[in-house]
Amino acid sequence: MDLSYIINEYAEGRENYFNAVAPPIIQTSNFAFKTVDALRKSFEDEYSTYLYSRGLNPTVDMLRKKLAALDGAEDCLVFNSGAAAIFASVLANVKSGSHIISVKNPYTWAKKLFEIILPKFGVTHTYVDGTDTENFANAITPNTAIIYLESPNSFTYELQDLQAIAALAKQHYIVTIIDNSYCTPIYQKPITLGIDLALQSATKYISGHSDVVAGVLSGSKAMIERIFNSEYNTIGSGIQPFNAWLLLRGLRTLPMRLERITNTTKTVIAYLEQHPLVEEVLFPLSPNFPQYELARQQMTGGCGLLTFTIKANTIQQIETFCDNLQHILMAVSWGGYESLIIPKCAGLPQASFNAEDKSHRMLRLYVGLEDADYIIKDLDQAFKIINL
Structure with missing residues (x-):
């Protein structure tokens, strides 16, 4: 059909x-x-x-x-x-x-x-x-x-x-x-x-x-x-x-929303992968993803959900980054018109944070319908605050 x-x-x-x-x-x-x-x-x-x-x-x-x-x-x-x-x-x-x-x-x-x-x-x-x-x-x-x-x-x-x-x-x-x-x-x-x-x-x-x-x-x-x-x-x-x-x-509007989100996500991933404060980017359809070949077999697209690991020594640095985002909202879920972020450490007591545990430094980003430059500029200004 x-x-x-x-x-x-x-x-x-x-x-x-x-x-x-x-x-x-x-x-x-x-x-x-x-x-x-x-x-x-x-x-x-x-x-x-x-x-x-x-x-x-x-x-x-x-x-x-x-x-x-x-x-x-x-x-x-x-x-x-x-x-x-x-x-x-x-x-x-x-x-x-x-x-x-x-x-x-x-x-x-x-x-x-x-x-x-x-x-x-x-x-x-x-x-x-x-x-x-x-x-x-x-x-x-x-x-x-x-x-x-x-x-x-x-x-x-x-x-x-x-x-x-x-x-x-x-x-x-x-x-x-x-x-x-x-x-x-x-x-x-x-x-x-x-x-x-x-x-x-x-x-x-x-x-x-x-x-x-x-x-x-x-x-x-x-x-x-x-x-x-x-x-x-x-x-x-x-x-x-x-x-x-x-x-x-x-x-x-589902197909055209997914197409736009997918294309914007590629641009955002390219920005994150070259950023000096990003250790790793996880996305199933990135060639460096461990199961990339299986993803290509089973999936025809990857939409807008990705995770990146930030280079941080303290939980405060991660919180400062998230707290200073001006347009990307901090919230659960995904799939709407708005870009969202959620840090893994939000589910941890502050005293339990361990910078050596990579998962504690992960942030899940949902790329919405905004222009790629709009999202990247917001990420960039937040990165600059923790890089002072």
Whole structure:
């Protein structure tokens, strides 16, 4: 299916909505029925009809169909956060006594799910270095139910060989789940590589405006329907129609935003790599990245998230650099119009800082839609302050 068709036309049903160019917001909680029999059939199969907007809603359905098509999946669900998509996808595929294999250092709320919530119900986990597929093979037990991936991850960008891991998992009837937030379905399609469930934070590039929190989960129709009829509706974590409409609006400009961000990121990386106060720049599609060849195989682009290590002897130098940025905002997340930065040391007590630990000197930079020169000038003036 053509990308332009998916974004601009697919699933919109304009003839049903007065031929409106912009899709409508069906802001209703409830749907009415003319006969008892029609209501009865909706109770029996809520996945196929509109009954209550906690489940299906026409505005949300337009978005679901577009996002599934972008992923190359049969179907998808849209949640009110990426964390909710993680929760539902994992919960739907474990039972008491199950075992999960996860890449080490997954997203914070996946980590809390594995370490705090699921152990209450007898579900165990093993973290592995995902850069070597053999580590997954060695960690499999008879009760392994899920292999959980995040490729690239969101700070140091380690990759997993998705095709190899998918093949391994299928041999052992294990469900594979990946957080694909870094690439979006535009730049990486895990479903086509054999992964069972692909999720992403739509808060980021899909929205593109930093005004919506949402998550997407794509997979086979059978799997998505099973999750809809259980975890999705029971938890009540579906997205609201107005937020779905905002994401539909964000989709219109997704390809051109990613193209601009990608091009600007290349210029910013070139600046950082030659700066005397930068020790290292991490970006999956840089030729000096350790897994560059795998990145080229799996990804068609890298968007705007990179990490650089600053040459600093004290935590105060890093804080001074960040505190003096005038236009790059200090905040979590990424994918919006605005450039963002977050220093790794913000998650450390000041007394724990160790300049010899390179990770303590890392800063994650998201390159937004500003001109490259605008971003570079801001970085440059902050570097000069700590270089006095």
